[in-house]
Amino acid sequence: MARKADETSDRQFVHRVLIVLGLTALFILAWQLRTLLLMFFGAVVVATVFRTFGDRLEKMIGCRPGIAVALSITLILGLTIGLIALFGVAVGLQFSIAIAQTLLAVAFLCWLALVVSRREPPQQALTALPYRRCIQAG
Secondary structure, three states, X not given: OXXXXXXXXXXXXXXXXXXXHHHHHHHHHHHXXXXXXXXXHXXXXXXXXXXXXXXXXXXXXXXXXXXXXXXXXXXXXXXXXXXXXXXXXXXXXXXXXXXXXHHHHHHHHHHHHHHHHHOOOHHHHHHOOOOHHHHHHO
16 A cells, blocks of 8 residues: 555656656746747737738728728838937937047056056056047047
């Protein structure tokens, strides 16, 4: 009788271990496919927006659903491209300014690390400062 109870206990243990291993494998697979899952979710959201706008166009114009969806895709993509053309230059300019400021900060931090590692007096280190004019003017 004790032997039968041990076998049942072992079976339950093996069953639970297999469940945990299966859930772990499922989690690892989902983690590896997270980019694909995110793209799939985004595609569903965008398709829902296209379909909703197409349904409204269908009611307003009175055309077939396929034509209304195609027209909604064309209008939304046209609006998006127009906004990018309108504001793209300004955003690009801001982005290039941000990159220039970041590179200046990185150069300053590299200089500061060099000064600290050499243990120079501040007067001598100031002469080796890159972009000395930019910092003194600011």
